[in-house]
Amino acid sequence: MAKMIRKNYLLAPGPTPVPIDLLLEGAKDTIHHRTPQYLEIQKIALDGAKYIFRTENPVFILSSSGTGAMEAAVANTLTPGDKAIVVVAGKFGERWMEICKAYGIEPIVVDLEWGDYVKPETIKELLEKNPDTKAVFTTLSETSTGTVHPVKEIAEVVKDTNAIIVVDAISGMLAQPLEMDNWNLDIVVTGVQKGFMMPPGIALISVSEKAWKVIEENKNHHYYFDLKAYKKKYPDSPYTPPVNLVYQLAKSVQMIEDESIENVWERHKIMADATRAAVQAMGLELFAKRPGNVLTSIKVPDGVDGGKILKYLRDEEGVTFAGGQAHLKGKIIRIAHLGYMSKYDVIVGISALEMALKKFGFNVDLGSGVKAAQEVFMKEGV
Amino acid sequence: MAKMIRKNYLLAPGPTPVPIDLLLEGAKDTIHHRTPQYLEIQKIALDGAKYIFRTENPVFILSSSGTGAMEAAVANTLTPGDKAIVVVAGKFGERWMEICKAYGIEPIVVDLEWGDYVKPETIKELLEKNPDTKAVFTTLSETSTGTVHPVKEIAEVVKDTNAIIVVDAISGMLAQPLEMDNWNLDIVVTGVQKGFMMPPGIALISVSEKAWKVIEENKNHHYYFDLKAYKKKYPDSPYTPPVNLVYQLAKSVQMIEDESIENVWERHKIMADATRAAVQAMGLELFAKRPGNVLTSIKVPDGVDGGKILKYLRDEEGVTFAGGQAHLKGKIIRIAHLGYMSKYDVIVGISALEMALKKFGFNVDLGSGVKAAQEVFMKEGV
Structure with a gap:
């Protein structure tokens, strides 16, 4: 045979799949990250990320997988004893729950059958019952099932409460419409190995004004994912950024803007x-x-x-x-x-x-x- | 839309299409061609080419397109006034004819409808009528029509005459069985941008003992494609070889041998x-x-x-x-x-x-x- x-x-x-033009960006000469030459490239990547997140907020580059950005969202906003609502309808809803637990928070879980999606009314009722909720964690596209949650409608429910809405848009961003500012999303996280067409290695996170207030009051222990450090250094990086991946990200966002x-x-x-x-x-x-x-x-x-x-x-x-x-x-x-x-x-x-x-x-x-x-x-x- | x-x-x-592993070979550091390090790589390419041509004869690397090797086959074997038979059933049969004419030879043309193939009997009859024929030029796969000529059977007809058989296997080699030694083919030419899976830039040519006798007596004017110079230098190169393409050829033949x-x-x-x-x-x-x-x-x-x-x-x-x-x-x-x-x-x-x-x-x-x-x-x- x-x-x-x-x-x-x-x-x-x-x-x-990664387009060959992006692969070749990754093969370019690695330059030092504390140079104006590098920062110029990173700025292109950051501005493009804002365009893709549909936000005027800064977007931060984390040298991590998407899970790192999810951890950042939890670690920066919740302290043990805080109330949070987590939508679980698959493996990546579960991940929000696991990260909450790892940080000493017992979330209120909307436990749905895998493949199902959360109705905005469910969130509305839970928020009414729990007006001291700090954050609602949900998922744009639940990768383990292919279901898309109605994030825009959930955000409408969260908007006028004290809670912030945190969205895992790791697989969803670019495949699925998402507008951070227009939809009043407070924290959005994504990874680049999906709609950005890149090899893995970068996560992106953006934070609304409302969420910054929560973050500034937060007392939880964490270091690498401390978003205040990223904000302080922006558009530069607090720690060594993944230089060649940032070349690729700069190219990726340009390709997406062109399209x-x-x-x-x-x-x-x-x-x-x-x-x-x-x-x-x-x-x-x-x-x-x-x-x-x-x-x-x-x-x-x-x-x-x-x-x-x-x-x-x-x-x-x-x-x-x-x-x-x-x-x-x-x-x-x-x-x-x-x-x-x-x-x-x-x-x-x-x-x-x-x-x-x-x-x-x-x-x-x-x-x-x-x-x-x-x-x-x-x-x-x- | x-x-x-x-x-x-x-x-x-x-x-x-070129496999990414071959593309990456072409991206390796260019070394000097008059070094043992380079020659070692070229030897791998040459030995692999012999395996693919099914021959014990040396195979020469020409830095040219396939047409260059076709020219070498004509220029080294025919002198104005010589008799040659050329099978024309498409554009690449025509190319043999054009090269012959460029070198001052008026060939006997087997002029077939495009898409048709030559019958060995036709060649047999022509050789009987023209016992002083120096060479029969034919094509394994006539790329302009997709027709394959019965090269093995034609070679059987040519074998016991004074003529040599010259085969353009540029597109045919590797897609179509061809066995230079077993089939008694005298000159076989190919290019690497086909079955070898490579970018264009190298042609290959191999010559039988019978054909060398014709070449040694040849008086036509030519220089770059003088096969005696390639033979003299073999396995080294008379002129600068296309170094990075030879890296790719060495890898290509290894992939083919492995398969x-x-x-x-x-x-x-x-x-x-x-x-x-x-x-x-x-x-x-x-x-x-x-x-x-x-x-x-x-x-x-x-x-x-x-x-x-x-x-x-x-x-x-x-x-x-x-x-x-x-x-x-x-x-x-x-x-x-x-x-x-x-x-x-x-x-x-x-x-x-x-x-x-x-x-x-x-x-x-x-x-x-x-x-x-x-x-x-x-x-x-x-």
């Missing part, structure tokens, strides 16, 4: 529509109750081993999807349409899934999913 | 089978009379503007096919399945062609070509 060329098709919700964020949102929506149409045409069922533009999660059909199929696709076909996490392991497949992906990445992913499902015993019409995706693209005129 | 991400899908018969040439041939055959099945399932007609594994040429259906469709695919979709050359301009589309291409490159190309044909008014069932390609891959178990 011949062995075919195996290319790398990274269709997971982060890291996502316009509205176009970035729109193309993610078309990719998501095409993928959803494709998997449904194949006879598969969507898992998320409010699916977004980051990824499409599908239920693994009965009789098919979800783990085996993903391993086969990754190891034999070079097509990397994500599986289910925790109790969803083996039960869902997550197909990302996030970041630097073309229409043909959807077609590659769908055609690979068709062949793999057929190989593993699920009766699928080859080409049926591809056809449905093609029809969406043609209808959209793209 | 949203603008989607446009990636580069290079599905033309050269240059072909085995038999597997390279076999995977090209499967890619070709899948592409042919796909375009026929779409209701398109093959152009080549003896289609090979380098590319699939299809007739542009009536009422479709072949030029427009290719321009649209290249400029809007990032999918680069080749069109027809000379009188076939606008009349055929050439889809390469050559070099560093995966099954999903076939699927991308076919799905792009389906959408483009539909957009330009040809009634094609979306997904029908993809399905046919998928079926071939599944049947082959790859």
Whole structure:
């Protein structure tokens, strides 16, 4: 049996494919970070990040994964004994809860079935019952399920209370509309290995005036993620920044500005529509109750081993999807349409899934999913 | 209308996609070419080239395009007044003729319809009529049409005559079986921007004992392509070699040896089978009379503007096919399945062609070509 060329098709919700122009930025000569030459580049990155966050607030660069920025959001705002509401409808809602607990806070948990989304009224009621709530922690796109929470509407509920709203937009930013200032979001965190099309290594965080008041009164113990240090040094860095990644970030934000964020949102929506149409045409069922533009999660059909199929696709076909996490392991497949992906990445992913499902015993019409995706693209005129 | 991400899908018969590991070889520090360190690398490239040519003869590296090696083959073997047979069934057969003429030789031309192939009997008859023929020039894969000439059988006819057989294997090598020594080929030329998966810039040429006798008696005027100079210096180079391209060639031949040439041939055959099945399932007609594994040429259906469709695919979709050359301009589309291409490159190309044909008014069932390609891959178990 011949062995075919195996290319790398990274269709997971982060890291996502990196354009070669961004990879080459990372290969440029490393300069010293305490120089005007470096600061000029960092300023481009910071200004671009503000454009993408839709904010006039500074955005800070953290040399960490997205989780570091989540920790910063908790550590800077909550002190043991403080009240916080945490929305948990998947692994990344859980992460807010875990970080709160690590910092000695027992949050009020909105515990939803994975795949479900929080209704703004739920938050409204909880805030009314707990007027001394310091912060509401939620997630734009819950990466473990593909569900998008109605962040804009939740923020409307939080706005006129004493609480701040903190949003994990790690996978959601750029794939999903988010407007920090217009929506009155108080803290927004993200990572660059998603819609920014970058290799991992940088997290970004921005803080509203309302949140700064909370932060300034905070007494919790922390150091590396102390946002006051970042604010003081801004637009410079308190500690050594990841220089070559910042080159890449400066390039990334320029690419996104050139394209316009509205176009970035729109193309993610078309990719998501095409993928959803494709998997449904194949006879598969969507898992998320409010699916977004980051990824499409599908239920693994009965009789098919979800783990085996993903391993086969990754190891034999070079097509990397994500599986289910925790109790969803083996039960869902997550197909990302996030970041630097073309229409043909959807077609590659769908055609690979068709062949793999057929190989593993699920009766699928080859080409049926591809056809449905093609029809969406043609209808959209793209 | 949203603008989607446009990636580069290079599905033309050269240059072909370059694996990132090969690109990175080209980015290594340029060393001096008159050093043992460099020569060690060049030897790896030369030994690997012998493996790929299937020969015990030295293979020479020319810093030129494939046409340079074709010129070397003519300039070193023919003198004005010499008799040569040239097979012309497309643009690259014509190139042999043009080079002959440039060197003052009026060849005997086997003038075939483009898309057709030469029968060994035709060569046999011509050689019997012209026993003083010095050389027979032919083409393994005629890139302009996708037709493969029966080189092995032609060589059997030439073998016991005084003539040598010269083969342009520029696009054919690695996609199409070729065995220089076993088939008694006298001069074989190729370029690296095809099956070798490299950027353009190197041509390779190898010469049999029988051909050396012809070369040593040759009186034609030439300098840069004088093969005696290359032979004298071998495995070193008479002139400055393209150092970084030679790094890439050394890596390329190692990748091919690791894979085995038999597997390279076999995977090209499967890619070709899948592409042919796909375009026929779409209701398109093959152009080549003896289609090979380098590319699939299809007739542009009536009422479709072949030029427009290719321009649209290249400029809007990032999918680069080749069109027809000379009188076939606008009349055929050439889809390469050559070099560093995966099954999903076939699927991308076919799905792009389906959408483009539909957009330009040809009634094609979306997904029908993809399905046919998928079926071939599944049947082959790859």
